[in-house]
Amino acid sequence: MRSDRHTVVPAPPNAANNSTGRRERNKEVKQARIFAAAAELFAEHGYAAVTTQQIAERADVANGTLFRYASTKAELLLMVCNDDFRRNLDRGRRNVSAPDAAAAAPVPRILTLVTPLIVAGRRSDANTAAYQREIMFGEPTERYRAEALVLVAELQLAIAGILAAARPSTSTSTSTSDSTLAARAVSNVLHLELARATLAETPPTVFLTELTAQIELITRGYLAAGQ
Amino acid sequence: MRSDRHTVVPAPPNAANNSTGRRERNKEVKQARIFAAAAELFAEHGYAAVTTQQIAERADVANGTLFRYASTKAELLLMVCNDDFRRNLDRGRRNVSAPDAAAAAPVPRILTLVTPLIVAGRRSDANTAAYQREIMFGEPTERYRAEALVLVAELQLAIAGILAAARPSTSTSTSTSDSTLAARAVSNVLHLELARATLAETPPTVFLTELTAQIELITRGYLAAGQ
DNA sequence: ACTCATTACTGAGTATAGTCCGAAATGTAG
DNA sequence: CTACATTTCGGACTATACTCAGTAATGAGT
Numbered sequence: 001m002r003s004d005r006h007t008v009v010p011a012p013p014n015a016a017n018n019s020t021g022r023r024e025r026n027k028e029v030k031q032a033r034i035f036a037a038a039a040e041l042f043a044e045h046g047y048a049a050v051t052t053q054q055i056a057e058r059a060d061v062a063n064g065t066l067f068r069y070a071s072t073k074a075e076l077l078l079m080v081c082n083d084d085f086r087r088n089l090d091r092g093r094r095n096v097s098a099p100d101a102a103a104a105a106p107v108p109r110i111l112t113l114v115t116p117l118i119v120a121g122r123r124s125d126a127n128t129a130a131y132q133r134e135i136m137f138g139e140p141t142e143r144y145r146a147e148a149l150v151l152v153a154e155l156q157l158a159i160a161g162i163l164a165a166a167r168p169s170t171s172t173s174t175s176t177s178d179s180t181l182a183a184r185a186v187s188n189v190l191h192l193e194l195a196r197a198t199l200a201e202t203p204p205t206v207f208l209t210e211l212t213a214q215i216e217l218i219t220r221g222y223l224a225a226g227q
Numbered sequence: 228m229r230s231d232r233h234t235v236v237p238a239p240p241n242a243a244n245n246s247t248g249r250r251e252r253n254k255e256v257k258q259a260r261i262f263a264a265a266a267e268l269f270a271e272h273g274y275a276a277v278t279t280q281q282i283a284e285r286a287d288v289a290n291g292t293l294f295r296y297a298s299t300k301a302e303l304l305l306m307v308c309n310d311d312f313r314r315n316l317d318r319g320r321r322n323v324s325a326p327d328a329a330a331a332a333p334v335p336r337i338l339t340l341v342t343p344l345i346v347a348g349r350r351s352d353a354n355t356a357a358y359q360r361e362i363m364f365g366e367p368t369e370r371y372r373a374e375a376l377v378l379v380a381e382l383q384l385a386i387a388g389i390l391a392a393a394r395p396s397t398s399t400s401t402s403t404s405d406s407t408l409a410a411r412a413v414s415n416v417l418h419l420e421l422a423r424a425t426l427a428e429t430p431p432t433v434f435l436t437e438l439t440a441q442i443e444l445i446t447r448g449y450l451a452a453g454q
Numbered sequence: 455a456c457t458c459a460t461t462a463c464t465g466a467g468t469a470t471a472g473t474c475c476g477a478a479a480t481g482t483a484g
Numbered sequence: 485c486t487a488c489a490t491t492t493c494g495g496a497c498t499a500t501a502c503t504c505a506g507t508a509a510t511g512a513g514t
Contacts, residue, residue: 022480023479023492051469052471053470061493061494062494064496065494065495067471067472067473068492068493073470129364133360136360136419136423137356140426181441188419188420189415192418193415214408214415217445220447220448220452221444221451222448224447224451225447248510248511249509249511250462253510278500280501290466291463291465292463294503295463298502
């Protein structure tokens with residue numbers, strides 16, 4: 001690393017780095033390696049079957065270092081899965097606002113919104129349940145748990161938007177809080193049914209039927225209140 | 228001190244159990260000691276802060292013996308909490324069928340049914356969330372987890388009964404499955420909101436307001452479908 | 455009562471998530 | 485460069501849920 005020539009003119013250390021210091025870059029690179037290692041191993045063997053040692057090894061960092069980037073094994077899972085969640089949430093929102101979907105009835109619109117989430121959830125069986133568990137029951141103060149909660153809140157907001165749009169605005173101020181409430185109920189049902197289905201290996205068709213029925217129920221209740 | 232009666236141990240099919248051999252009695256006595264020890268320690272320090280060693284010590288059995296009576300620390304919690312759940316579910320059912328409550332509107336009736344569960348849940352803060360977590364995400368094959376699921380199913384049945392009674396029987400066979408579905412939605416919401424409230428230490432009034440509103444929503448949706 | 459098969463108990467042992475403090479690397483000033 | 489400050493790293497260490505192979509207790513057959 002270091003040139004030990006004795007003929008003077010060593011380059012000043014701090015001038016070369018235009019963007020960030022070595023430290024910053026090292027951290028970023030390690031963060032990326034840890035993320036990749038965790039993502040690969042979880043996908044390959046499932047959350048429970050992977051040890052933090054394995055992740056550290058594949059990321060080529062010491063065991064202790066791992067916990068400087070994610071304070072907990074569960075946080076590693078949240079870190080990895082949040083990315084998918086965010087991506088699928090974005091896809092869902094885009095699909096909902098597509099021209100043909102934008103005019104549809106509220107229940108199909110909600111289903112359009114959550115379909116990417118469900119599909120991804122059903123694909124990675126074992127990890128989805130663990131992810132849901134950590135979202136619901138993890139330490140609220142941890143970083144990636146907090147991020148996950150933000151995503152859940154965004155999902156609820158999107159659902160509330162669909163519901164509110166479906167009800168001819170009656171101009172009452174309660175309308176907003178009602179849609180928020182209904183969205184929360186839908187979100188509750190979605191999370192629990194998704195977790196249950198992946199754990200019990202419910203066939204997708206059955207799962208979808210039950211989920212749809214419950215969403216219809218809640219939507220009906222919401223719309224009925226508007227009169 | 229908690230429950231002293233060990234209503235657990237469903238006695239092997241061998242019917243003459245009351246005065247069976249020493250072995251059987253020894254097991255029962257140990258089971259009772261373990262139950263009591265776990266109940267006391269969980270109540271006193273909270274699930275997470277108690278080690279299986281402590282439980283074994285207080286129950287005066289070896290560490291390994293503990294796991295012959297409950298295959299997991301989580302199973303110990305389920306074992307203990309199931310008793311309370313069952314007791315409170317019974318109280319709720321009794322209250323609902325009391326003369327004055329029997330004629331009330333469905334939402335108040337449902338609230339009457341679940342109030343004992345909620346009150347108990349709010350009392351033992353930390354353990355309630357852990358209990359809900361294990362009910363939803365525990366190994367489905369474990370004994371006390373299975374018992375808990377039966378209780379949840381009974382709760383849903385009770386809710387479905389209230390709902391069905393509130394809708395003037397339209398004689399269609401779909402009525403039953405509708406009420407089951409709505410009951411499931413209510414149960415989903417109840418479990419998640421209860422867990423969330425205990426974790427976030429939401430004040431009881433706020434929690435009750437939100438829970439009630441969601442139950443009203445679902446009930447309205449259920450009744451609206453009957454037309 | 456003696457033998458033997460079966461069941462229950464035990465506690466040292468194992469695996470692994472998470473901690474801690476000294477070491478190393480990086481940046482800063484004279 | 486040398487000295488010092490601050491941040492990051494590392495891996496031996498700890499705590500604890502759970503296991504397992506050996507041991508003891510029980511009860512049935514004779």
